[in-house]
Amino acid sequence: MTAKTSDKKQSSLREWLIVMLLMILAITVGSIFPDVRPRILQSAWSVTREMVFILPAVLILMGLFSVWVKKEMVEKYLGKAAGGRGIMLALFLGALPTGPLYVAFPLAAGLRQKGASLSNISVFLTAWACIKIPQELLEIQFLGFRFMLMRLSLTILTAVIIGLIVERVIPAADIPKEYSTGLTRFI
Amino acid sequence: MSLSETAILINLLTLSCLVVTWFINRNKARQALVMAWRSFMKILPSILMVVVLIGLILGLATPERLSAWLNARSGWTGLLVTGLAGTILHIPSIIAFPLTGTLLKAGVAVGIIATFVTTLTMIGVVTLPLEIRELGKRFALLRNGLSFVAALLIGWLMGMIL
Incomplete structure (x- = not known):
């Protein structure tokens, strides 16, 4: 147990180190190219704003999810035995108009710990990333209906195939338990 | 749907779920908030990495x-x-x-x-x-x-x- 705790501390220390290095890099780039500086600041600021508005809500939603939703339920509908219906559900959940991709990772880890299969986790993430109802509307508007429909069908197909490959290749024990958000520890 | 509309939707959804949970079982609501806070602390460095990287890439x-x-x-x-x-x-x-x-x-x-x-x-x-x-x-x-x-x-x- 102590080894694990110090491991965790070390990994978080490493992460903070990377954050510092990146900031130093950004500051260096900003001082060498002053014309780029406002754009760097502005894009970083807009992401920060996005996160501030969405992330707390998503995290609380996840907390509520793990308080209410029983492991058996996730296992039944998104587990290995759920089959094609599990894949459909994962696609549907991912396609709901929700926040950016990075909020999906802790959610996916939570689902995983409650017994969802790796293929369904992968389908869920891929769908979350690139199948979104508002996004498809934008795509129709700017790239045309035929383009959207074709890319959408190909994307759904590949999301499922990628999920099936991931399930085959990765051993189930590979998903980190102590490094993830660790929601199940409370239940 | 713009980002702000999505954000409002998610926040409203979360708030209503939280309020309902609070009335049904205060302990569970508290537990959910504690979990949310711990998750936040854990992913904070990764989030900062994402912020700085995006700033750099979009800036260039x-x-x-x-x-x-x-x-x-x-x-x-x-x-x-x-x-x-x-x-x-x-x-x-x-x-x-x-x-x-x-x-x-x-x-x-x-x-x-x-x-x-x-x-x-x-x-x-x-x-x-x-x-x-x-x-x-x-x-x-x-x-x-x-x-x-x-x-x-x-x-x-x-x-x-x-």
């Missing part, structure tokens, strides 16, 4: 530079290079679709556009640290690698058919 790659660069490439090299560009860049779809629409009208091949849009949305090198942290290195790398190959194939197929 202007839309004008990008379209000039894409226009100069064709064939499989074009697919590969645009695929990589889409992987590294992190552009919200509200900007990405108008941008690619302009590129399409400017004469960039359909396959290249499809590859670019697909990698842009499907793969995030920038968010990779978060994905690795939550789901493990092998899962994250495999999923993103396969997505990259899939994006190239999608672009190639669409270039052939459309």
Whole structure:
């Protein structure tokens, strides 16, 4: 147990180190190219704003999810035995108009710990990333209906195939338990 | 739907779930909030990484530079290079679709556009640290690698058919 705790501390220390290095890099780039500086600041600021508005809500939603939703339920509908219906559900959940991709990772880890299969986790993430109802509307508007429909069908197909490959290749024990958000520890 | 509308929707949903939980079982509501806080502390460094990386990348790659660069490439090299560009860049779809629409009208091949849009949305090198942290290195790398190959194939197929 102590080894694990110090491991965790070390990994978080490493992460903070990377954050510092990146900031130093950004500051260096900003001082060498002053014309780029406002754009760097502005894009970083807009992401920060996005996160501030969405992330707390998503995290609380996840907390509520793990308080209410029983492991058996996730296992039944998104587990290995759920089959094609599990894949459909994962696609549907991912396609709901929700926040950016990075909020999906802790959610996916939570689902995983409650017994969802790796293929369904992968389908869920891929769908979350690139199948979104508002996004498809934008795509129709700017790239045309035929383009959207074709890319959408190909994307759904590949999301499922990628999920099936991931399930085959990765051993189930590979998903980190102590490094993830660790929601199940409370239940 | 714009970001702010999405944000309002999610926040309203969360707030109502939290209020309902609070009235049914205060302990559970408290527990959920504690969990949310702990998760936040755990992913904070990864989030900061994402913020700084996005600032750097978007600061350096202007839309004008990008379209000039894409226009100069064709064939499989074009697919590969645009695929990589889409992987590294992190552009919200509200900007990405108008941008690619302009590129399409400017004469960039359909396959290249499809590859670019697909990698842009499907793969995030920038968010990779978060994905690795939550789901493990092998899962994250495999999923993103396969997505990259899939994006190239999608672009190639669409270039052939459309």
